[in-house]
Amino acid sequence: MPHRLDHDLLRTFVTAAESGNLTRAAERLRLSQPTISLQLKRLEQALGCRLIDRSPRSFHLTGEGETLLSYGRRILALADEAIGRLTDAKMTGRVRLGTPEDFATTHLSGVLAAFARAHPGVALEVTTDLTLNLIDRFQNGEFDIVLIKRDPVGPSAGVRVWREPLVWTCAADKGSGFEDPERDLPLVVSPHPCVYRRRALRALDEAGRDWHVVYTSTSLAGAQAAVRAGLGVTVLPAGMVPPDFRKLDGKAGLPPLPEAEIALMLASPVDQAAERLADHIVSSLEREG
DSSP states (O other), X not given: OOSSOOHHHHXXXXXXXXXXXXXXXXXXXXXXXHHHHHHHHHHHHHHTSOOEEEETTEEEEOHHHHHHHHHHHHHHHHHHHHHHHHHGGGOOEEEEEEEOHHHIIIIIHHHHHHHHHHOTTEEEEEEEOOHHHHHHHHHTTOOSEEEEEEOSXXXXXXEEEEEEEEEEEEETTOOTGGGOTTSOEEXXXXXXSOHHHHHHHHHHHHHTOOEEEEXXXXXXXXXXXXXXXXXXXXXXXXXXXXXXXXXXXTSTTOOOOOEEEEEEEEOSSOOHHHHHHHHHHHHHHHHHO
């Protein structure tokens, strides 16, 4: 039996277990998938037991793996807390973060507040914009980190940090006319380029449902105000639907929509503050999601 647990191998195991597959674990740890597999094998050999049963179509922990995951989370949390207490409070710098407005409004405020409390010497500059604009600005060096909306793609386009279904929505007290498949569907959308706009129009065209844009807004608040006024229907992630909206999915021939996916892209090179924020966002959103 080993006299100690290798923390690097343990972190790889915990990340793989939480991610549910080796590809995503490799994205998070910025390692190759063969390296992840090798490290897991080394840990299993050191402990003398199998931790994960995996095949091309399945991935699940053994009983021993579930036990180690419970201990591993606590071990790594204490180690990270000790390092943070001794070093992170002294960290200084500036991190430029770009993000879609709707995601920042719904999911990021608490995450960034927790980071700011732990790292008071780090200044955060947060900018909201449309995804394609964020990517262009990121490539031009304007951001250290960007969160982008994307279709499911490979690891080269960032680390996935969030995924949930997209839904058709309208104001809860409006919308009876929106359910008539013989009428053009009035849409409230963000301007081009917008990932959700593109998906919505493509889905409607493929389903043969007529539509027209009645209101375009770069602001989430502006778009939601237009929907509340009964001007039209919009597309939102399921977890971002306000309580005074209602979902229209499956009604009036509205087609199903693909899942929304948020990925994190980190510039290279960046300083320690940006790397630490990126790790904090990934781990925080995975726990939340």
